[in-house]
Amino acid sequence: MTTAAGTPSDRSVLPVTERYTLLGWVRRNLFSDLFNSLLTIVALAFIVFVARLLLRWAFVSAEWAVIPANFNLIMRGQYPAVEAWRLWLVIYLLGTVVGVSWKLISGQFSGAARVLIAIPFALMFVPFFSMGTRLYLLITVVAASTGYLVAGFLPIQRRGRAVAYLILAYLIVMLILLRGVGAEEGPMPPVQPILWGGLLLSLLLAFFGITLSFPLGVLLALGRQSKLPAIRVISVVYIEFIRGVPLISLLFMGQVMLQLFLPDGFPLVDRVLRALVAITLFSAAYTAENVRGGLQSISRGQYEAAQALGLSTFQSTLHIILPQALRAVIPVLVGQFISLFKDTTLVALVGIFDLLGIARTIIANPDWLGTHPEVYAFVAVLFWIFSYSMSYASRRIEQRLGVGER
Amino acid sequence: MSENDAVEEIIICQDVCKWFGDFQALKNCSLRVQAQEVVVIIGPSGSGKSTFIRCINRLEEHQAGDIIVDGIPLTRDVRNIEQIRSEAGMVFQQFNLFPHLTVMENITLAPIQVRKMKKEEAQETAMGLLNRVGIPEQADKYPGQLSGGQQQRVAIARSLAMSPKIMLFDEPTSALDPEMIKEVLDVMQELAETGMTMLVVTHEMGFAREVADRIVFMDAGEIMEVGTPEHFFTNAQHERTKLFLSQIL
Ligand SMILES: Nc1ncnc2c1ncn2[C@@H]1O[C@H](COP(=O)(O)OP(=O)(O)O)[C@@H](O)[C@H]1O
Ligand SMILES: [Mg+2]
Numbered sequence: 001m002t003t004a005a006g007t008p009s010d011r012s013v014l015p016v017t018e019r020y021t022l023l024g025w026v027r028r029n030l031f032s033d034l035f036n037s038l039l040t041i042v043a044l045a046f047i048v049f050v051a052r053l054l055l056r057w058a059f060v061s062a063e064w065a066v067i068p069a070n071f072n073l074i075m076r077g078q079y080p081a082v083e084a085w086r087l088w089l090v091i092y093l094l095g096t097v098v099g100v101s102w103k104l105i106s107g108q109f110s111g112a113a114r115v116l117i118a119i120p121f122a123l124m125f126v127p128f129f130s131m132g133t134r135l136y137l138l139i140t141v142v143a144a145s146t147g148y149l150v151a152g153f154l155p156i157q158r159r160g161r162a163v164a165y166l167i168l169a170y171l172i173v174m175l176i177l178l179r180g181v182g183a184e185e186g187p188m189p190p191v192q193p194i195l196w197g198g199l200l201l202s203l204l205l206a207f208f209g210i211t212l213s214f215p216l217g218v219l220l221a222l223g224r225q226s227k228l229p230a231i232r233v234i235s236v237v238y239i240e241f242i243r244g245v246p247l248i249s250l251l252f253m254g255q256v257m258l259q260l261f262l263p264d265g266f267p268l269v270d271r272v273l274r275a276l277v278a279i280t281l282f283s284a285a286y287t288a289e290n291v292r293g294g295l296q297s298i299s300r301g302q303y304e305a306a307q308a309l310g311l312s313t314f315q316s317t318l319h320i321i322l323p324q325a326l327r328a329v330i331p332v333l334v335g336q337f338i339s340l341f342k343d344t345t346l347v348a349l350v351g352i353f354d355l356l357g358i359a360r361t362i363i364a365n366p367d368w369l370g371t372h373p374e375v376y377a378f379v380a381v382l383f384w385i386f387s388y389s390m391s392y393a394s395r396r397i398e399q400r401l402g403v404g405e406r
Numbered sequence: 407m408s409e410n411d412a413v414e415e416i417i418i419c420q421d422v423c424k425w426f427g428d429f430q431a432l433k434n435c436s437l438r439v440q441a442q443e444v445v446v447i448i449g450p451s452g453s454g455k456s457t458f459i460r461c462i463n464r465l466e467e468h469q470a471g472d473i474i475v476d477g478i479p480l481t482r483d484v485r486n487i488e489q490i491r492s493e494a495g496m497v498f499q500q501f502n503l504f505p506h507l508t509v510m511e512n513i514t515l516a517p518i519q520v521r522k523m524k525k526e527e528a529q530e531t532a533m534g535l536l537n538r539v540g541i542p543e544q545a546d547k548y549p550g551q552l553s554g555g556q557q558q559r560v561a562i563a564r565s566l567a568m569s570p571k572i573m574l575f576d577e578p579t580s581a582l583d584p585e586m587i588k589e590v591l592d593v594m595q596e597l598a599e600t601g602m603t604m605l606v607v608t609h610e611m612g613f614a615r616e617v618a619d620r621i622v623f624m625d626a627g628e629i630m631e632v633g634t635p636e637h638f639f640t641n642a643q644h645e646r647t648k649l650f651l652s653q654i655l
């Protein structure tokens with residue numbers, strides 16, 4: 001720019017040498033005055049102190065042997081080792097589905113898809129993963145990329161619809177693979193959900209908790225705004241009741257009381273499913289309140305314009321109101337889903353061996369006495385990778401969606 | 407109009423009353439609008455102009471009197487309401503475009519959802535309408551990326567996409583910067599020339615004088631005076647009409 005060079009802007013006041021150098025940045029941001037310099041030094045000293053303690057622990061005194069020795073348990077609980085290929089197949093297929101969908105509906109969700117594909121990549125660098133596991137993760141990344149490339153050549157017209165069917169089909173295949181079909185001696189013998197555990201179970205509980213509670217929560221939010229008093233009252237009572245109760249008590253109630261509500265002769269519901277029901281019902285109430293916030297942000301003019309065009313209440317809700325309301329609350333919803341992911345650890349208290357439950361059984365094992373710092377640190381890293389990915393993905397989606405709004 | 411022409415009254419309002427709580431916003435309003443007529447409604451702020459035209463497509467519910475649109479009586483019957491709404495387009499002061507949809511999607515949504523039109527056909531119609539309002543090149547933009555005048559023209563195209571028999575305008579140029587008012591009024595004038603039945607609330611007296619067949623003056627919830635533009639600008643009867651006109655002209 002020719003004009004900027006001549007005008008005395010903030011930047012040109014600084015000597016040229018300091019404008020973009022590291023030293024210049026440090027001087028301006030960390031040592032701009034006496035107080036700032038003091039703060040910088042104190043903070044630095046504190047960071048060094050903590051980091052040294054941590055590093056000393058991690059590299060000198062920690063007994064990391066506990067992790068590789070229990071690696072499979074941490075990852076998939078009691079899921080039989082001979083059937084582990086089914087889990088990897090589930091993951092490869094997920095990679096493929098993400099790759100294909102990313103290509104087909106690129107645009108608004110490409111940022112999120114990139115993050116999903118980055119997860120297996122990131123996991124390859126977590127310590128204690130065996131070479132075999134890293135290879136399988138690499139295959140996942142390759143599957144995703146292949147899906148992305150191949151999808152470019154598919155002659156598909158209605159891409160949004162195709163992706164919806166693809167995801168639906170994936171969910172069914174996934175459940176069949178996980179659960180198994182046919183006889184005990186068959187190629188895919190059933191594996192009861194109570195044997196699912198570790199990271200596998202934590203991810204499944206979070207995933208199904210989110211996907212099942214989301215539509216329920218949206219319906220409750222709409223119900224709370226309904227003109228029909230009966231529906232409104234039911235929604236309000238449900239939401240306020242659930243929000244007034246801690247998740248842990250719902251989990252206990254789910255374990256002991258769910259069967260009482262079901263008709264006589266209904267087959268006994270699996271423990272894990274009972275926990276999932278409790279998590280779903282719990283999360284739905286919070287989703288409902290968050291979505292309600294979005295609904296309230298929609299101006300009356302939007303409803304009126306839809307009405308004036310002759311759209312029915314259902315049509316205007318589906319095409320005009322919900323898309324805008326949900327868009328407005330994506331950050332809040334993702335925040336809620338991240339807490340839900342972490343809250344699933346409470347199932348450990350009702351005898352289900354999710355990631356945290358497995359951690360507790362490992363440190364209770366006399367062979368590994370006193371290794372809880374190592375086990376918990378490893379578990380924390382796993383949780384962090386997934387939680388951070390979710391929040392990063394949501395920020396990307398927000399940025400993309402922001403484009404058309406202003 | 408010659409004697410032989412059957413005079414079709416497309417909007418009939420008879421003694422329409424409307425209350426907001428204790429406050430009576432419309433007092434025995436009666437008006438008959440013929441097909442292809444352009445009627446401009448004027449009056450001071452708060453006089454009930456918006457309420458009146460919003461009753462015609464049931465954005466507000468009237469509590470007494472009759473409203474009959476194209477032979478369909480406006481009752482609680484949901485089917486009648488939906489039918490009337492798809493025959494009467496409405497343009498709002500604040501445009502009320504759908505910000506999450508492109509211009510093209512804004513226009514095609516109702517034809518596809520309500521009229522069950524094929525997507526390609528709806529898009530073709532929409533392009534035609536965008537040409538007509540003079541902004542075909544904006545089809546793939548979002549409303550937020552357009553100027554106020556362009557947005558209002560999209561809103562007009564969106565209403566026209568439902569092939570309405572009647573168009574209701576509620577102060578369509580009041581939220582616009584002065585330099586954009588003309589482009590919207592031009593579109594409306596052209597629409598009037600094609601024979602659209604129009605009910606227009608506006609303060610644009612130039613438009614009223616040139617385009618209106620009749621002018622309605624409302625004050626305090628009542629229709630005070632109805633007449634041709636000539637009548638209004640040369641020999642208005644009521645004191646309040648004269649006062650209002652003297653303030654606005
Ligand atoms: N939803 C409402 N609730 C209560 N009063 C209203 C409502 N809408 C309009 N009014 C009142 O009705 C009167 C007529 O309003 P309106 O039709 O908007 O007037 P105009 O369009 O002529 O300015 C005003 O006094 C206004 O305050
Ligand atoms: Mg008004």
